[in-house]
Amino acid sequence: MTRRVLACGLVVFALATAACGERAQPAAGSLSVSSLPPTTSTSPAAPVVSRCDAAVLKGEITPTDSGAGNRYGKLFVTNSGAAPCTLNGYSGLQLLAEDDSAVPTKLERVATPGPTPLELAPSGKAAANLHWSVVPAGAEPVDQPCQPEARKAAAIPPDDTKPMSLTWDYGPVCGGGRIEISAFYPA
Structure with a gap:
């Protein structure tokens, strides 16, 4: 047995x-x-690339064109860190008065160019296109600025919660503060 x-x-x-x-x-x-022979790998593990956030990004808004009441610019971000980081998507943006109080801002995403994952090397740059109007719309006054004039802007990188502080010297934004923004792309 x-x-x-x-x-x-x-x-x-x-x-x-x-x-x-x-x-x-x-x-x-x-x-x-x-047992089966153990598997060995001769290639090193791929380095982990962290997400670009406000701690490593420096931002600025630069005007690019204007005409017939339309204004265009670019939101540039630069990786100021010592390591590469990834960026994918749209920035948040809020116009601010000199005392940091909110100025009306209606950010609208545009599809072109759309989100694409980017890896920013140290000192690498990305840009997002901006478009706004200085022509009063709806009930906005025509004999004075259509909205309070911003002096600063707070831009929040994609998938982040902390803003970057930017200068805004481009006058009021009409249409209730409507600004169109594209996703980031290589600059």
Whole structure:
């Protein structure tokens, strides 16, 4: 009886190890198990690239064009860190008065260019396109500034909660503070 239990135990063991990827090989009245050779990797692990955030990004807004009441600019960000970081998506943006109080801002995302993952090397740059109007809309006054004039802006990088502080010297933004913004792209 003991031999039968032992023999059944060896068969079960052999089947279990075979099912787990090991080969069972009987040898002269006993059962030996050899495992598969270990796998080794000669390539180093890929470095982990962190997300670009307000702690490593420096930002600025630069005007690019104007005409017929339309204003265009770019929000540039530069990786000021010592390591690469990734950036993907749209920035948040809030216009601010000199005392940091909010000035009406309605940020609207545009699809072109859309979000694409970017890796910014140290000192690498990315840009987002901006468009706004200085022509009063709706009930906005035509004999004075259409909205309070901003002096600063707070821009929040994609997937971050902390803002970068920027200068805004581009006058009031009409249409209730409507600014169109694209996703970031390589600059």
